[in-house]
Amino acid sequence: MALAAKTTIDVLRAIGEDTRFRIALLLHHGELTVSDLTDILGQSQPRISRHLKLLTEAGVVEKHREGTWAFFDLVTTGPIADVVGAAIDTVDPDDPVLAADLDRLALVRNQRAATAQEYFAAIAERWDEERSLHAPDDVVEAAIVEALAERPYHSVLDMGTGTGRMLQLLIGDRLDVRAIGLDNSHSMLGVARANLERAEVHGVDLRQGDVYSPPVEPGFDLVVVHQVLHFLHDPARAVHEARRLLNPGGRLLIVDFAPHALEFLRTDHAHRRLGFRDDTIVGWLEQSGLRPDEPCRIEPQHGATNPDDERLVVTLWLAHDRAAAPTTDSPTDAVPEGALR
Known part of the structure; x- marks a missing residue:
């Protein structure tokens, strides 16, 4: 125009x-x-x-x-x-x-990174404890990349972006993707901003906002809700909001834990929900008008320990807009080259 x-x-x-x-x-x-x-x-x-x-x-x-x-x-x-x-x-x-x-x-960016690192250092021990209970991050990330490799995407919303890791994984050095990372915590957005700058991931728009009322307009090929739902008092509503923001033919990826009995995650880590059954998430996705794929379970590796000798199973739920016909686009640009390196 x-x-x-x-x-x-x-x-x-x-x-x-x-x-x-x-x-x-x-x-x-x-x-x-x-x-x-x-x-x-x-x-x-x-x-x-x-x-x-x-x-x-x-x-x-x-x-x-x-x-x-x-x-x-x-x-x-x-x-x-x-x-x-x-x-x-x-x-x-x-x-x-x-x-x-x-x-x-x-110099300004270095100061920003130092501030973000100071904040993250204060919570790192708590994060490390939780991460030790499930499969290594590289295993989970490989499964995410594989799940999304079916077809390309050119606009991504990461709801609850946290450290910005999903944006690094899914965007990489691609310049043809419109990407927004949303988080309610200004401090975590500072961490994400520093991480993205360090990884030289450019063009990402980071915004502070609530997953129940995202400050963005619909129009995304892919919406990701990674390890967020277990913190929420109304996860079904967040799923509905995520679906509302999809393009026709868009996909919604939810990554969270299967049901578990690790009560200390509720008391010490602010988890409101101790994991989700497949039928619960699938029900929310179907009620939102999406067509879910078969859930993908990622079992923890042997050797992780916790007070109850229980480990966390990570589950991927991927769902598609029902109204869209399958694309015939080549999947080669579905994820950034070298994402698994």
């Missing part, structure tokens, strides 16, 4: 100022806050906010909130993105001003 002449002029005028163009160049490398930009550019918060307001009004920049924080990112699709991208592509990567800004961007 072509732009009206006035819109094109407005876009060019918005980025045609020194600070605003520097902001666009920085946002080309990932989302940032006002505070990040003031640290990088050495300008006052009111001035940076005013520039961001102009860029947002021109459609060059998108804004989303995480509680009291606001993150800004370049628009990534459509003709305005094409105009801005063309301007950015003309810049010499060795430009001294750009190079200095990117050096300061690296």
Whole structure:
């Protein structure tokens, strides 16, 4: 779709100022806050906010909130993105001003990563205890990749993204996938953001929000709910919301535990539900209008121990939109190359 002449002029005028163009160049490398930009550019918060307001009004920049924080990112699709991208592509990567800004961007990201690591270190022992009770992560992840290899996807929503690991696994270095990670915890989004930056996974939109009322519009080929339902007081409602966000022909993948009797996970790890029976999850999926595949059970490896000598079985439930005919697309781009390496 072509732009009206006035819109094109407005876009060019918005980025045609020194600070605003520097902001666009920085946002080309990932989302940032006002505070990040003031640290990088050495300008006052009111001035940076005013520039961001102009860029947002021109459609060059998108804004989303995480509680009291606001993150800004370049628009990534459509003709305005094409105009801005063309301007950015003309810049010499060795430009001294750009190079200095990117050096300061690296410092900001390192500080962000350190903060996220400090938070995660405080909960790591609890996570490690739980992970020791089920099959190794690489085994579970291999099963996820295999389950999704049937056909490609070009838009992904990770509901309850946590550390962002599912986005790393499913997106990798693909640039043709629109990806959103949703989590209710600002601190966990900080962990996810640092992990994705470290893994050089670009273009992911991380948002703070509730799985019962996701702050996104429908339109996803794949929605993932990985190790989330057991924390929820109304998991059926979360499944219904996940299904609502699918494209026609989309798929919903739920990963969680089979029923178990490890009560300490409820008292010490905030699990509300001690796993789920297959007929429970399948019932929710069918009630939401989806066609479930046969569940995939991943048994724990021998040797894991816990106070009751019981281990956790991880189950994958994959379901498809009933209204869609099976695709004939090649499955070769269903998962990123090298996802299992």
